[in-house]
Amino acid sequence: xxxxxxxxxxxxxxxxxxxxxxxxxxxxxxxxxxxxxxxxxxxxxxxxxxxxxxxxxxxxxxxxxxxxxxxxxxxxxxxxxxxxxxxxxxxxxxxxxxxxxxxxxxxxxxxxxxxxxxxxxxxxxxxxxxxxxxxxxxxxxxxxxxxxxxxxxxxxxxxxxxxxxxxxxxxxxxxxxxxxxxxxxxxxxxxxxxxxxxxxxxxxxxxxxxxxxxxxxxxxxxxxxxxxxxxxxxxxxxxxxxxxxxxxxxx
Ligand SMILES: Nc1ncnc2c1ncn2[C@@H]1O[C@H](COP(=O)(O)OP(=O)(O)OP(=O)(O)O)[C@@H](O)[C@H]1O
Ligand SMILES: [Mg+2]
Numbered sequence: 001x002x003x004x005x006x007x008x009x010x011x012x013x014x015x016x017x018x019x020x021x022x023x024x025x026x027x028x029x030x031x032x033x034x035x036x037x038x039x040x041x042x043x044x045x046x047x048x049x050x051x052x053x054x055x056x057x058x059x060x061x062x063x064x065x066x067x068x069x070x071x072x073x074x075x076x077x078x079x080x081x082x083x084x085x086x087x088x089x090x091x092x093x094x095x096x097x098x099x100x101x102x103x104x105x106x107x108x109x110x111x112x113x114x115x116x117x118x119x120x121x122x123x124x125x126x127x128x129x130x131x132x133x134x135x136x137x138x139x140x141x142x143x144x145x146x147x148x149x150x151x152x153x154x155x156x157x158x159x160x161x162x163x164x165x166x167x168x169x170x171x172x173x174x175x176x177x178x179x180x181x182x183x184x185x186x187x188x189x190x191x192x193x194x195x196x197x198x199x200x201x202x203x204x205x206x207x208x209x210x211x212x213x214x215x216x217x218x219x220x221x222x223x224x225x226x227x228x229x230x231x232x233x234x235x236x237x238x239x240x241x242x243x244x245x246x247x248x249x250x251x
Contacts, residue, residue, distance in 0.1 A: 003065070005030040005197035006082075006167050011050055011060035012221075020046040022221035023060065028167075030065075033189070033198040035208050037232070038218035039242050044201045047218065048169045051199075052084045053077040064167060083165025085173065091155050093145030097136050100144050101127045104159035126162060134158040134188055150181030154188065161192070168192070170200045174207055186210035217242060 006028040013021050021043045028034045036044050049055035051062050053074040061070045069077050078084070091100050105123055131137050134154040139147065144155060153173065160168065173189070174182040182204060189211050192198060202208050208215070208229070215232045217224045219241045225232060232238055 003030040004028065004063075005032070005065055006051070006199065007061075007063040007066075008047075008051065009061045009063070011047070011057050011062065013046060013050055013055060014058045019221050021050060021057075024218070024221070024223055025060075026216050026223065026226070028197055028199060030166075030197055031194045033193050033200065033211060033213055035212040035215045036199060036201045036218060037208065037215050037242065038224075042218040042242075043221040044218055045171055046221075048084065048171055048199070048201065051077075052082055052169060054084075078165075081166040082169065083160045083163060083167065084169045085156055085160050085171070090159065091144040091147075091152060094143060096141050096143055097131065097147070097155055098127060098140045100155055101130055101158055101162055105162045130158045130162045133161060133191060135184060148181075150177050150184065153177070153181075153185070157188065161196075165196070167197045167199070170198065172201055172203065174202065174204050182207055183210075 004027045006026075008024055008026045011021055011024045012019055024043070024047055026034070036047070038044050046055065050057045053069070053072055053076070056071050061068055063069065064077075064080050064082055067080060069080050069082070072080070092103065095103065102123070105126060128137075131140055134157055136151060136154055136158065139151060144152065147155060157170075157173070170189075174185050177185060186207055189198065189200065193213075200211065202211075212229050214227065215229060216226045217232060217238050224241055225235050225238050227235070
């Protein structure tokens with residue numbers, strides 16, 4: 001049997017009577033990439049907030065590799081192996097790509113102390129590995145402030161990856177990207193498959209088709225359907241609720 005990395009069981013949150021996430025259950029296998037689909041306001045970001053501890057749930061459970069982390073504080077959930085990438089940039093614009101990754105690798109606080117600490121060969125190798133993974137080797141010595149939007153997003157992904165989280169939550173990773181940047185992001189995410197467990201919220205259908213294995217569709221805070229790309233794009237309920245007349249195949 002495949003191991004479940006992330007288990008969400010009957011999760012709900014009640015915002016003064018409004019249930020933005022209303023009894024969601026899903027199980028993501030170790031190494032699986034799951035896409036979360038749903039219209040604006042369906043509850044996708046809120047679900048990620050509940051999983052990562054940013055928002056406290058009012059019902060249900062979250063388990064990471066069988067460990068119940070429900071309503072733990074955010075930093076403890078991160079330490080338990082759930083990594084989350086936010087839209088808000090967290091790169092240090094005055095540091096180079098390499099230095100940003102060195103800082104992210106360290107668990108010790110204090111940016112400049114970290115730069116001195118991070119000179120061990122094993123750390124250098126890990127930084128090089130992650131730079132290759134996110135395709136920023138040519139920009140290694142460039143200050144992050146001079147990166148393009150796409151490159152900044154890849155650096156942030158690298159800063160998340162370098163901590164080696166077992167479960168990664170990505171909320172609209174291609175937002176604001178050009179077509180070329182979106183295609184490169186699909187390549188990066190496909191390289192992570194099998195090594196990490198990923199839950200990815202995404203609206204761009206072409207991108208979804210590039211990366212998706214299984215899709216979970218949320219609608220009004222609930223799971224409407226779950227299955228392969230083919231199953232989802234041919235599901236009448238999903239088409240009615242979300243995809244409308246422009247099914248995935250029409251994009
Ligand atoms: N703290 C909050 N208090 C009250 N309502 C909230 C709160 N956070 C989110 N909501 C509401 O919950 C619903 C789901 O929001 P959420 O941001 O999770 O949707 P989403 O699926 O991520 O949408 P989008 O595709 O636009 O990003 C929305 O109606 C939103 O207004
Ligand atoms: Mg959202």
